[in-house]
C-alpha cells in the first residue's frame with residue numbers, strides 16, 4: 152500500500168487495450184491500485200490482465216452506453232467503488248478537408264466525445280451519491296486551436312477541454328475532482344500511422360508517468376511535453392492574422 156493505492160483503491164480506464172490507457176493502467180497497478188480496463192479488443196485486454204494480478208479485463212465499446220453501465224455494475228460489485236476514471240478511448244483519422252469523409256467525422260465524434268459523455272454517464276450518478284471521486288479524460292494539445300488536417304479530431308478534443316472546464320466547478324462542489332489530460336505526440340498505435348514529423352515525440356511509458364503524477368497532484372490540466380504545450384498555447388494567443396500566417400506553413 153502507498154498513498155496512491157490508499158487514495159484510489161479502484162480505477163477504471165477506457166481505451167486501455169493499448170497506448171496511453173494501457174501504460175497508465177500498468178503504472179497504477181504497479182502502485183497497488185486495482186485497475187479495471189475496458190476497450191473493444193477482448194484478446195488484448197485479457198493479455199494485459201493476465202500479466203498483472205491488479206488488472207481485470209471488462210470489454211466494452213464506448214459508443215454503447217448500456218454496456219458501459221453493465222461494466223460499472225460488474226466492476227463495482229467485484230472490486231468496490233470506482234475512485235478514479237481515466238477515459239482514454241480515442242480515434243484519429245488524418246485528412247484534408249478536401250477529401251472530406253462524413254463517416255469519419257461521425258466516428259470521431261461518437262468515440263472521442265460521446266464515448267466520454269457515455270462513460271461519464273455510467274459512473275457519475277454513483278460518484279455523486281457517494282460525494283467522492285476523480286474523473287479524467289484524455290483530450291489533446293490539438294484541442295487548443297485549429298490545426299491543419301485535423302478538423303474532426305481537433306474539434307472533438309476542443310469539445311473535451313471545453314466540457315472539462317464546464318463541469319469542473321459544479322462537480323468540485325460535490326467533492327468530485329475533474330482533470331483533462333492534454334498530451335502532445337506520444338508513440339502509440341494512433342500515431343504510428345502518421346506520415347508527418349512529430350516534434351517532441353514521447354514514449355508511452357513516460358507519458359503514463361506524467362499522467363499519474365498529474366492525477367496524484369489533482370491538477371486540472373495535465374499537459375505534456377512542455378515544449379509542445381507552450382508553443383501551441385502561445386500560438387493560440389496570437390491574433391488570427393498572425394496565427395494563420397504561421398500555421399499556413401504546416402499545410
Ligand SMILES: NC(=O)c1ccc[n+]([C@@H]2O[C@H](COP(=O)([O-])OP(=O)(O)OC[C@H]3O[C@@H](n4cnc5c(N)ncnc54)[C@H](OP(=O)(O)O)[C@@H]3O)[C@@H](O)[C@H]2O)c1
Pocket residue numbers: 165166167168169170171172189190191192193195211212213214239240241242243262289290291292333334335336337338339340341342
Ligand atoms: N498518441 C498521441 O500522440 C496522443 C496525443 C494526444 C491525445 N491522444 C489521445 O490519447 C488517447 C489514447 O490514444 P493512444 O495514443 O493511446 O492510441 P491507441 O493506442 O490507438 O489507443 C486507443 C484506445 O482506444 C480504444 N478504442 C478505440 N475505439 C474504441 C471504442 N469504440 N470503444 C472502446 N475503446 C475504443 C482502443 O482499443 P480497441 O481498439 O481495443 O477498442 C485503444 O485501447 C486517445 O483519446 C487519443 O486521442 C493521443
